[in-house]
Amino acid sequence: MRSGGLLQRELERAGIPTISVSTVPELTERVCVPRAVFIQYPFGRILGEAGDRGGQRRVCLDMAELLEGAEGPNAYRHLPYAWPEPPEKTRWHPKVPAPIHLLRKKLKPEEVARLTQGALRDGERE
């Protein structure tokens, strides 16, 4: 989500008008992007359930509307759509945990924080 926001800023800076959809407004508003709609859907199904073409279209049309209507940067809109399953029953985790999540389980929280902060400071790694 953060990388997507950072990439969006770079494309906009290069002269391409951009709009994104974000499931984590708290993060997107920290990154600051030109235009974004926010939606309370799970990772991996940010536009709706499989086969729900009407719902997927609706979100894309909301994006189109904000792209055309926004008059300046940090243009955000919270979408009203509610996910049909309760959060505890909603699947979004990969079947095999991501490498960083496996690492987090093995290390103490302060060690993980140090590693992650190191990675952020070390953003220039090729």
Next chain:
Amino acid sequence: MEVVTRVDGFCFHPASRERVLAMRQSDPAKTPWAPLRKPLAECKVTLVSTAGIYLKGDTSFDYERERREPTWGDPTHREIPRTAGQDDCEYSHLHIDTSFMYQDRNVAWPVDVFLAFEREGVIGRLADTLYSIMGYVPNFHPLLKKTAPKMAAKMREEGVDAAFLFPV
């Protein structure tokens, strides 16, 4: 029918709250801005995913290195032709359940939605080239300094008027 008035970004993953709230706040006064210069119905648009999508037969994102070095993510991108179908691509991001995208890519990669928008005149045209990165990139400088300029150059070359981004 339940209505969301303000999106709670931690609804599905409350454990990430502390990590997200610890991130640096950018200065909103410095957010870049490029105005849309014509009605969307006349615009050529492209799509950008962060789901680690690549054409079958193309080079995969580098997950071997991510497994060896979990605070590193592949900062490169892949181009996907608009003609590539649902089953012509891999959906490979390690941090989400991509099985839903294998059922229906439009859950996060709405190529079929935008092809319909083109037929209906909602947009002018969907560009020939669409794009994906793999969104876990703690080492984001190469993404911003090398990958983004390449993507923007290709978009300009194809006359793209606007980009829709779909971070998963």
